[in-house]
Amino acid sequence: MRALILTAIIIVIAFVVKVDLTEGSIPLTALQTKNTATTSLCEKEPHYITVQTIEGDTIHSLFALHPAKVPMTFPERLQLFYQLNPHLQLQEISPGEHIKLPLSFELANNCGK
Template sequence: MRAFLLTAIIVIIAFVIKVDLTEGSLQFTNFYTEKTKQLQCEQQQEPDYISIQTMQDDTIHSLFALHPAKEPMTFPERLQLFYKLNPHLQLQALTAGENIKLPLSFPQQNQCEN
């Protein structure tokens, strides 16, 4: 009888662990609320942009002239947003055929706390 009860308990524990690992019972807890909030804030703070493919002899100035911003902004502000969207271009020149993102407006204001 003792062996039967011990086997039943082990089977029940194994079943509970299996269900917890596959379906999860911890999804209702708030372990990762701070990381989730930070990720949502970062996603909301991305500026409005268009993706374009560069051609030979394109410069940042010429691309900004061809694709004007939706709202007024100075060249340094737009350049800062450009490098935020394209961090790989900070220390190199534009090459033909490269896909880049051109900012069109500032990031939307949200209620995220910094």
């Protein structure tokens, strides 16, 4: 009987680990509540251009070819890049792919100021 219970526990733990590794962290985001009505009005939206990549393109080379219109640090621009292209967080840039390059920030709304 102990072996059966131990086997069931191991299977449950293995399933939880598998789900965690394939779908990301155990869904704690469901516990976080956002007020989307107020956050969407005050978020910054970047200006961007769409470019088609060629063989050998990297994020660094694309940023160098298309500089930002306003001064921003590389981490800030990289964060905007991944917001615009979330599919590239876990994969390389493929030749012929159309991606969005951030150029600057613009406030979507002045948030009452």
